[in-house]
Amino acid sequence: GQSLEQPSEVTAVEGAIVQINCTYQTSGFYGLSWYQQHDGGAPTFLSYNGLDGLEETGRFSSFLSRSDSYGYLLLQELQMKDSASYFCAIIGWGKFQFGAGTQVVVTP
């Protein structure tokens, strides 16, 4: 089976850096993805790690370590519009398994 754990909520001020950790237990998978969801909206793709290491996309970076069963999403230069829920997801054999999500609250 698969399970993913991530913190339920993180609060930070504008301009700060936030790291959202995701630990998982799985018997095998292709990669780890991150999705963003604003209130009332659909989750949208942010990043994907198929290999260990860091992937950078603008202000967002994502990291995966298969040996540690761990990944994270790094949000830099936080903006008010980054207030949203962030989900890590395991991709394996046609299935996408999601964590419970982390609510990021950005304050002025």
Added chain:
Amino acid sequence: DVKVTQSSRYLVKRTGEKVFLECVQDMDHENMFWYRQDPGLGLRLIYFSYDVKMKEKGDIPEGYSVSREKKERFSLILESASTNQTSMYLCASSPTGTGAGNTIYFGEGSWLTVV
């Protein structure tokens, strides 16, 4: 852009009713999914399909069934709605293949209330 369209945004149904949630994608994706989203529980997979007329159970299939008669359309059916099925339902699709299959595209969601 990939578009996943769910036919109903908000529905209110009575206990015991049969409910159909329809989903259509326009990108010729092989894989389609139905999730339900509840506070604190994230997105839980109900069923998925990797081809026409094919279906696989997800983590919480009880009380649900699905139909995929055409590649672009994936329907979720609540045979006899119950109050504990009040939730937001998200349809999604993804292509097959290394690289392309790493991304899943969601519809806007259907908010179902069972009274």
